[in-house]
Amino acid sequence: MSYPNPQTEELGRLLGFNAEDLALNRQGLLSEAQTARLEHDQTTVRGVTLVLFVLAAVTGVSVLVADLPRGFLAAPALLLIVALTGAVNVRKAKRNLTQGSVRRVAGRLRKRRRNDDGTEGWRYPPAFRYYIRVKASRWKRVPEGVFTQVERGRRYALYLSSAGRVLSIEDLQG
Numbered sequence: 093m094s095y096p097n098p099q100t101e102e103l104g105r106l107l108g109f110n111a112e113d114l115a116l117n118r119q120g121l122l123s124e125a126q127t128a129r130l131e132h133d134q135t136t137v138r139g140v141t142l143v144l145f146v147l148a149a150v151t152g153v154s155v156l157v158a159d160l161p162r163g164f165l166a167a168p169a170l171l172l173i174v175a176l177t178g179a180v181n182v183r184k185a186k187r188n189l190t191q192g193s194v195r196r197v198a199g200r201l202r203k204r205r206r207n208d209d210g211t212e213g214w215r216y217p218p219a220f221r222y223y224i225r226v227k228a229s230r231w232k233r234v235p236e237g238v239f240t241q242v243e244r245g246r247r248y249a250l251y252l253s254s255a256g257r258v259l260s261i262e263d264l265q266g
């Protein structure tokens with residue numbers, strides 16, 4: 093199976109999908125490779141959440157020992173914040189796998205480059221995040237290579253996981 097055009101092939105190289113993945117995404121399905129990547133993401137999220145919870149527990153106990161009256165409020169609050177944040181992230185990662193369907197959004201592409209702190213101006217050293225959007229979809233974060241490869245105003249199809257992760261991109265004008 094081959095790509096429909098050279099730009100889609102380059103986008104596949106940059107995002108890590110192949111022609112078979114794209115064909116399955118068009119049918120609304122995840123490929124085995126995409127499922128494996130999403131499972132790896134879910135495992136990573138769980139591991140990071142566990143590490144953060146342990147660090148929050150150690151910090152909470154330290155605060156509790158250092159300042160007993162305020163520690164009774166700070167320690168549980170810190171653990172609660174980490175637990176809730178972790179639960180949301182684990183749920184989002186799990187939703188990618190359990191629903192297993194792929195959504196297609198097609199239309200003219202828009203691009204946005206933002207600094208890590210959310211501003212759009214220039215600063216040094218440059219630390220940018222890159223986003224694309226098609227139609228009325230939400231802004232999707234993409235690698236810099238994808239951002240530079242796509243053209244503003246050109247028609248693309250984005251294939252998204254249940255939780256909104258970009259799985260593949262197809263150039264519709266190629």
